[in-house]
Amino acid sequence: MASSEVSSANNIVYQYYNCLILWRHKFIREDLWVRNGIILDPKMLFFDECKKPDIRIDCHGLYIVPGFIDVQINGGFSVDFSSHENVEEGIQKVAKGLLGYGVTSFCPTIVTSPRDVYHKMIPRIKIRNGSKDGAGVLGIHVEGPFISKKKKGAHPEDYIIEPSNGIKTVEDVYGSLECIKMLTIAPELPNASEVIKQLVQRGIVVSLGHSVGNVLQAEAAVNNGASFITHLFNAMLPFHHRDPGIVGLLTSSKIAKNRKIYYGMITDGIHSHPAALRIAHRANPEGLVLVTDAISAMGLPPGVHKLGQQSLTISGFTAHLTGTDTLAGSVATMPYCIKHFHKATGCSMEQAIEAATLHPAESLHIDDKKGTLEYSSDADFVMIDESFQILKTFIAGEMVYSCD
Incomplete structure (x- = not known):
């Protein structure tokens, strides 16, 4: 193909019509325009x-929503990011599988592990754009x-340590x-305040979790730059x-100096009671981020599977060591989590979707391009019906999954 033909093909304007699009927190009956993988302003x-x-x-008449973003996912489809021997192959397998669940970008999560596991895994997990080959990798979430x-x-307790020498x-x-x-x-933990400051200076989002910290320690961490909480209510002191x-x-x-x-x-439906979801959502609806915390058994039948250095048993939607x-992570998919959240809290369809799109994008400071259908943002979007069923997934304007 000649260069002029390539240029012409890249400049094709697509108009998606007869749809409801999630636009600035509301579903409106409007068309979506896309060119070169970017959402266009039709005017x-x-x-x-x-x-x-x-x-x-x-x-x-379908709904068009931004692609889902999962900031905490340990693996899936038999892959465990904390122990998979062929890291690149494992990331690829999960990234491809996630397209069928409307996830267009994610943060592979590595749980507490021996030092040599981190040294082996982290350099081989690269940030990359999504495509027909799989969801995009936004960066690693290290949980422990x-x-x-x-x-x-x-x-595993044997590998838990303190930052004794700070950063x-x-x-x-x-x-x-x-x-x-x-x-x-x-x-x-000792030196946590200084560590948090230096991590934030390097552009890393610091999340608080797996903690017995009191409210003063938590607020101090926020003042030092922490801006996220890892799976609220789970693995922390009760209220x-x-x-x-x-x-x-x-x-x-106010403690956060007007930061979210x-x-x-x-x-x-297992990690938190519906009443707990309602309390959190009503207290801070704009900060809620849906995560699957999915493990290697997501998408697999019941049985015994691996999570990092440990063995776990799956029965239904429950995973235990x-x-x-x-409890050892989840085997639920993002569409299931959205649907359950919507039903448990009675929130609007828009709020349920934004908890898996706009809010995670905002938390990672990428909402100028991801988690939204705003003009000039990446054309990563999903077609769903009113029951949240994933019908088609698009990345950069290219259809990468269809339920057909």
Whole structure:
């Protein structure tokens, strides 16, 4: 193909019509315009370029929403990001599988592991754009080992440590911080404040979790730059009226100096009671971020599977450390989490979708391009019906999945 033909093909204008699009927090009956993988402003197209669409696509009354973003996912489809031998192959398998669930970008999550595992895995997980080959990788979420042993959850206690030498310990443990996008830390650990400051200066989103920290320690961490909470309610002190702990950050906007505090919630119907979801959502609806916390068994039948260095048993939608009653991540998919959240809280369809799109994008400071259908943003979007069923997934304007 000649270069002029390539240029012409790249400049094709697509018009998706007869649809409801999620536009600035509301579904409106409007068309979606796409060119070169970017969402267009039709007024500029008409008046500045005097151009009409090259291809018109009838959406038959479906909903168009931004592509889903999962900032905490440990694996899926038999792949565990903390122990998979062929890291690149594992990332590719999960990235491809996620397209069928409307996830267009994600943060592969590595749980508490030996130092050599981090040194092996982290350099081989690269940030990349999504395509027909799979969802985009936004960067790594390292969940541990700088957490509390008292709230370790499914994390192996032998590998949990403190940042005894501050940021130097962090660098020594991980080997490289280059592709780390989010890091979970317990705010009560020694040197946590200084570590948080330095991580934020390097552009890493700091999340608080797996902690017995009190509310003062949590607020101090926020003042030092922490802006996220890892799976709210799980692996932290329960709410107490005299010391609400990390949960108290839900209403701490003044402490956060008018910055939003975002918090992940695993809405699989198991990790948090519907009443807990309602309390969190009503206290801070704009900060809620749906995460799957999915493990290697997502998409697999019941049985025994691996999570990092440990074994777990799957029964229905429940995953436990083998031989215990300790919950070990989730096997629910993002569409299931959205649907359950919508039903459990009674929130609007728009709010349920934005908790898996706009809010995670905002928490990672990428909402200028992801998690939205605003003009000039990436054309990563999903066609769904009113029951949240994924019908088609698009990345950069290219259809990468169809239920047909």
